[in-house]
Amino acid sequence: MVKVTLTVNNVKYELDVPPLERLIDTLRYRLGFTSVKEGCGRGECGSCIVLVNGNPVHSCLALTSRLDGAEITTLEGLAPAGKMHAIQVAYIEARGVQCGFCTPSFIMVTKALLDRVSDPDDKTIREWHSSVLCRCGSYPYYFEAVKRAAKYLKEGKVYFDEREVREKYHLKVLAR
Amino acid sequence: MSKPDYVEIVEEVFYKYKDKKTEEFKYLGKNVVRWDAIAKITGQPIFTADLLKLVKNPVFVYSVRTKYAHAKVKGVDYSDALKYPGVLAVFTAKDVPGINDVGYVIPDQPLLADRKVRYIGDTVALVVAESLENAREAGELVQVDYEPLKVYLDPLEIIDPETLEEKPHELIHDERGTDILTRYKIRVGDVEKAFKEAAVVVENKYETPFQEHAYIEPEAAIAIPEPDGGVTIYAKTQCPFDTRKAVANVLGLPFNMVRVIAPALGGGFGGAEDVGNEIAAKVALVATRLKRPAALIHTREESIIGHTKRHRTISWYRHAAARDGTLLAVEAKVILDKGAYASLGPFVAWRAVVHSTGPYKVRNAKVDVVAVYTNKIPGGAFRGFGNPQVTFPVERQMDLLAEELGMDPVELRLKNVLRNGDRTVHGQLLDHGVGAEEVIKKAVELSGWYEKRRLYASLTGPVRRGIGIAIFYHGNSIGAEGADYSSASVIIQRDGSIIFRTGLTDMGQGAIQGLINILAEVLGVPPNYIKVEAADTAATPDAGPTVASRSTAMGGNATLVAAYKLRQRLNKLAAELLGCGSPDDVVIEAPKVYCKDDPSHAITWRELVEQAFWKGVPLQEFGFYRAPPAEWDEETGTGAPYFTYTYGAIVSDVEVDLETGVVRVKEATTVYDIGRVINRTGAELHAIGGYIQGMGYALMEDLYYDSEGRLMNNNLSTYHIPTARDVPEKFNVYFVEAGYYHAPFGAKGLGEPSIVAIAPSIANAVVNALRSKQANKLVNKHPLTPDYVYGLIKKAGVKP
Amino acid sequence: MVGIELVSIYKPKSLSDALEFLDKNAPDVKPIAGGTELLLLIRDKKIKPPKYLLDLYPLKKQxxxxxxxxxxxxxxxxxxxxxxxxxxxxxxxxxxxxxxxxxxxxxxxxxxxxxxxxxxxxxxxxxxxxxxxxxxxxxxxxxxxxxxxxxxxxxxxxxxxxxxxxxxxxxxxxxxxEPPLDSSSSFVKFDRREILIAGIVTEATYLHLEGDTIKDVRISFDMVAGRRIPARALKTEEFLRGKSFTSDLLEEAAEKVLPSEMSRVTDWWTTADYRLEMSKVSLKRGLKLAYERVKGVR
Known part of the structure; x- marks a missing residue:
């Protein structure tokens, strides 16, 4: 067993893991971050992409034992409690979500992209989005989501109130 | 005989709003954010495998699969596996308490192989262990004594393509006495005479490939034993009620002891039909035997060999036309490569025969469709369900004919396409709601057809452009396959919020949003009042299977009926409370409720609900709808196979690299007549997503087997599907709304239709780019891989 | 995976520490860098899990x-x-x-x-x-x-x-x-889709021009003959060297010279014939691309 300290979504975890435990299994089954999906286990589908020290990484190809001291962000940690990140809101508004299995990864890839390029062109968006396979074919909507998110971030809108977003687009507590 | 009330309600609503423009509705046809979008973009645990984190102390189930594609099983020795660390049990066919069969349509498919294995993928034993790793490792220690038999990978080894008679061979299904699963035919008019009199005849042989669903979520199932001896199962399944039936059969339990819940599905496309039953039965068997929760999670490789595919087909088509382009006759033979088990093959073959002459006026037809077993992964349901396989040859034939006749492909199609008042090849009268002509015209306009045909004809150099069209029709729902019904329940809660239930599932396609929109529109409440419960055999009404593009039309009708009845009751009450002249004068614009002539005097929706509760006005309703019966004559292939049809026209604009054979789609135009747009977001996502999936089918997707029946491409780097970088630069999407009166506000389905004609439109565009008569004939199969296209460029002598 | 529980991972303190560890434990040790290849080989059982993994991340800075x-x-x-x-x-x-x-x-x-x-x-x-x-x-x-x-x-x-x-x-x-100023390079790869591909063939070119004369050229392919590993197309290079860069020359190199040193294989993905033809096309395209880059047209 290997002792590692990981910071996942700003919380520090001290873990004892087998040397070959994959990061995806640590995140999903040990720590319960189910936004991280396994679609192929071979770095092909991209559904397991998380940010490791800010870089998009296939968590199915990463070994937890090698990541001592790493900062990991999954979709669950994109915004503080009670908030929703502009990228998430952009993905809702771009209306591209279908089965949603690949969506967490597209959002994480978008985060990595927008951290580096604030105003990506179509070619750049396609290049980064080629990291994740979407069989529903939502790609064009996800391209649009990146542009929308870039706009929000440029306007300085990083976080949105989660309850407001929920009520706007989803279930509502009804006034008497 | 009077009509059932549900038929009257649907018709009444249709006629009442027939002329109302879609944009004038409040929720129908709007871009409503889907009900589960927030759960999905926040990464909630909504898929089956995610739920494992809520389950304590599960055991893991691994399927030991055969290494032979065709063999007798003489014995299974798992004593070594039992000794492996963490292994709790190994189960084989003899451990099945009920019926060892999970065949979908006919009982030809054992859950656990007993006498024989018929493809590399058949499960011989289940290993149960404390961890998935241990179960897998122990699986390698299971010794099976096989007697290998001859492996059949080509259906033409089994059937004579001339006579369509079965050839003598070593039977795959010896218990059936034949390896011909099913035959369907159409015999209409006098085909021989028509061919004799025809000015033009074109004929060709065609092939369409297997297609893998490649949904990104591999299958998973979790079973929890219940104290009463029953079992609750969470599984990736499109059809929880069918899954329940399969599990009940395998376990020998009554239906009410088996509860199947379908959580969110990470894609289905038809693929999550049979395999859902199979994995549910496996975990249920283990959970009930060991009295512990049991989980099964497929790897991608297990998923690909473990679930059914779109059937491969080989077909021969002959078309006859008069000099003016009028179609005179169609003669066709279609062989479906069935793979090892029937699955939904009989229904797929039937849908293929129904659609085998395309959306055209055809008076003389002789068609035979035969499904033939082979030792490959079974063909089953896949979006389109037999229709893409016949639409490809039909639409290629139309382009061959157009060239022979010197007509533009669009003109030829317009000349023959079905219109209101026409009869289909089966003799079915289409008295209204046929938008076929309009979809063609709109697609031509949006794609810039005529300009591009002219422009592209003058291009030179190694990179050519081409534009092609394909049209189709697609029967909605299950038609004459079986009883076609649907249901939904709506319960208004004390606070005015609403719980909506249906047995239809969401596999990602989002059809449930259409039902929410209908419910919201009819009740007058915003969609965000409505919560959708997951399909659950113990809690949601049986709505029939979630297949066949039936959710919006059939589920929509049931929802409409429930909403209508509730609205009637609430209107009556509100009229009393508010003093409106008539219940029809009540306007609900939740949270406001008022009489139409006095909006200032209003009560709230919540008050209305509260009053209804105290006055004993039921706040719950159950909606049911049964489709008009379909008719089918087995001998002639005539009748009224489906109650209505979706029509579509696709134009693809491609670039062909003459030096490499690489084809890329630059622009796509998709126009569909879906009767009425109920859920615009969902419709657009299908128009585009279906295209992208169809483009994969057209250009890159196929399964490759070695001579022993082993699949060569069992992962996502060897089975190519389109990536973000393959998506065309531009899409033109448009919906024609030629409403249909037995559907909610006239709506028809789009789930399956959105893939049907993509491949032929791309193939026709490639032919257009090559500008060669010989190439026109040579483009007779897909995928249009670079090597195939390069080969035909050489054969046809096309020069840069 | 059988035996994975026996694997241990070593995190070196320095390069010399890593080399010492290797020396002491070879051949029971596999260095692991990005991990995108090694872990799949273990998963697919193409190699046995090693006794030790030598984690190279600690050497990343260096x-x-x-x-x-x-x-x-x-x-x-x-x-x-x-x-x-x-x-x-x-x-x-x-x-x-x-x-x-x-x-x-x-x-x-x-x-x-x-x-x-x-x-x-x-x-x-x-x-x-x-x-x-x-x-x-x-x-x-x-x-x-x-x-x-x-x-x-x-x-x-x-x-x-x-x-x-x-x-x-x-x-x-x-x-x-470091290549001379009037040189450039190119790489050609294509398949059924744009990305996540093996490439029907892959080809790389290095071209050094003096005016329009090919001062030096090097060409490689994913395979040339026999072994399935990348290798130089030496005869083709030899043929091109010193000649004037024209499309006729490329044609001759592709049609006459390259086939003499190129042998391709047929597998389930495509045929040797097609791969040979595409080797020719890639050669021409790679050279042309490199040429245009030297000339500043691309």
Whole structure:
């Protein structure tokens, strides 16, 4: 067993893991971050992409034992409690979500992209989005989501109130 | 005989709003954010495998699969596996308490192989262990004594393509006495005479490939034993009620002891039909035997060999036309490569025969469709369900004919396409709601057809452009396959919020949003009042299977009926409370409720609900709808196979690299007549997503087997599907709304239709780019891989 | 996986510590860099799980760089593909072949994980950086406790998944001479789809022009003959060298010369014939692209 300290979504975890435990299994089954999906286990589908020290990484190809001291962000940690990140809101508004299995990864890839390029062109968006396979074919909507998110971030809108977003687009507590 | 009330309600609503423009509705046809979008973009645990984190102390189930594609099983020795660390049990066919069969349509498919294995993928034993790793490792220690038999990978080894008679061979299904699963035919008019009199005849042989669903979520199932001896199962399944039936059969339990819940599905496309039953039965068997929760999670490789595919087909088509382009006759033979088990093959073959002459006026037809077993992964349901396989040859034939006749492909199609008042090849009268002509015209306009045909004809150099069209029709729902019904329940809660239930599932396609929109529109409440419960055999009404593009039309009708009845009751009450002249004068614009002539005097929706509760006005309703019966004559292939049809026209604009054979789609135009747009977001996502999936089918997707029946491409780097970088630069999407009166506000389905004609439109565009008569004939199969296209460029002598 | 519980992972404190560990435990140890290849080989049971994994991440700071010094280009073995894209190699037209390889390499996310050293060590015909760096006539630097040696890439890659690396050695660097100003490079790869592909064939070109005369040229393919590893098309290079760059010349090189040294295989994906034809097309396209880059047209 290997002792590692990981910071996942700003919380520090001290873990004892087998040397070959994959990061995806640590995140999903040990720590319960189910936004991280396994679609192929071979770095092909991209559904397991998380940010490791800010870089998009296939968590199915990463070994937890090698990541001592790493900062990991999954979709669950994109915004503080009670908030929703502009990228998430952009993905809702771009209306591209279908089965949603690949969506967490597209959002994480978008985060990595927008951290580096604030105003990506179509070619750049396609290049980064080629990291994740979407069989529903939502790609064009996800391209649009990146542009929308870039706009929000440029306007300085990083976080949105989660309850407001929920009520706007989803279930509502009804006034008497 | 009077009509059932549900038929009257649907018709009444249709006629009442027939002329109302879609944009004038409040929720129908709007871009409503889907009900589960927030759960999905926040990464909630909504898929089956995610739920494992809520389950304590599960055991893991691994399927030991055969290494032979065709063999007798003489014995299974798992004593070594039992000794492996963490292994709790190994189960084989003899451990099945009920019926060892999970065949979908006919009982030809054992859950656990007993006498024989018929493809590399058949499960011989289940290993149960404390961890998935241990179960897998122990699986390698299971010794099976096989007697290998001859492996059949080509259906033409089994059937004579001339006579369509079965050839003598070593039977795959010896218990059936034949390896011909099913035959369907159409015999209409006098085909021989028509061919004799025809000015033009074109004929060709065609092939369409297997297609893998490649949904990104591999299958998973979790079973929890219940104290009463029953079992609750969470599984990736499109059809929880069918899954329940399969599990009940395998376990020998009554239906009410088996509860199947379908959580969110990470894609289905038809693929999550049979395999859902199979994995549910496996975990249920283990959970009930060991009295512990049991989980099964497929790897991608297990998923690909473990679930059914779109059937491969080989077909021969002959078309006859008069000099003016009028179609005179169609003669066709279609062989479906069935793979090892029937699955939904009989229904797929039937849908293929129904659609085998395309959306055209055809008076003389002789068609035979035969499904033939082979030792490959079974063909089953896949979006389109037999229709893409016949639409490809039909639409290629139309382009061959157009060239022979010197007509533009669009003109030829317009000349023959079905219109209101026409009869289909089966003799079915289409008295209204046929938008076929309009979809063609709109697609031509949006794609810039005529300009591009002219422009592209003058291009030179190694990179050519081409534009092609394909049209189709697609029967909605299950038609004459079986009883076609649907249901939904709506319960208004004390606070005015609403719980909506249906047995239809969401596999990602989002059809449930259409039902929410209908419910919201009819009740007058915003969609965000409505919560959708997951399909659950113990809690949601049986709505029939979630297949066949039936959710919006059939589920929509049931929802409409429930909403209508509730609205009637609430209107009556509100009229009393508010003093409106008539219940029809009540306007609900939740949270406001008022009489139409006095909006200032209003009560709230919540008050209305509260009053209804105290006055004993039921706040719950159950909606049911049964489709008009379909008719089918087995001998002639005539009748009224489906109650209505979706029509579509696709134009693809491609670039062909003459030096490499690489084809890329630059622009796509998709126009569909879906009767009425109920859920615009969902419709657009299908128009585009279906295209992208169809483009994969057209250009890159196929399964490759070695001579022993082993699949060569069992992962996502060897089975190519389109990536973000393959998506065309531009899409033109448009919906024609030629409403249909037995559907909610006239709506028809789009789930399956959105893939049907993509491949032929791309193939026709490639032919257009090559500008060669010989190439026109040579483009007779897909995928249009670079090597195939390069080969035909050489054969046809096309020069840069 | 049988035996995975027996694997242990070693995190070296320094390069010398890593080399000592290797020396002591070879051959029961596998160095792991990005991990995108090794973990799949273990998962697919193509190799037995080793007793030890030597984690190279701790050496990342030391072995991740792209430098051009005294006319020599040096790339640290742990440089990721993404890091390459942020280096001079993606800004200077002479190295344009690097941009081409990058454009078709795995997917964006994989480029953050895969390292140049890992790609070279994988030693398959799909190791695109081998194909590319063969035309830069690159060498790999191999270090062990006994010392350092440099091997030409062509001598390093022996066969599919087989290199001249001794079990106690580590690839620490890849080096090649800085190409002259009027030179450029290119890489050609295509398949059924745009990305996540093996490539029907892959081809790399290095071209040095003097006016329109081919002063020097190097060409490599994912395979040339026999072994399924990238190799130079030496006869074709020889034929082209010193001649004037014309389309007729390219045609002749492709049709007459290349086939004499190229042998392709048929497998379930496509045929040898098609691959041979595409080798010719790639040769012509690669040369033309490199030519246009030297001339500043691209």
């Amino acid at each position: 072995l991740s760089y792209v430098k051009v010094e005294n006319g020599i280009v040096r790339i640290g073995a742990l440089t990721t593909v993404y890091e390459l894209s942020q280096s001079i190699l993606h800004r200077d037209k002479r190295f344009a072949g690097f941009v081409d390889v990058y454009d078709k390499f795995g997917t964006m996310a994989l480029r953050f994980e895969a390292t140049i050293g890992g790609n070279l060590n994988a030693a398959t015909q799909y190791s695109d950086y081998i194909t590319l760096m063969l035309v830069f006539d690159a060498s790999v630097r191999l270090e062990s406790v006994k010392g350092v040696r440099e091997l030409k890439l062509s001598e390093f890659v022996l066969d599919k998944r087989k290199t001249a690396l001794n079990p106690n050695e580590l690839v620490t660097e890849v080096v090649f001479r």
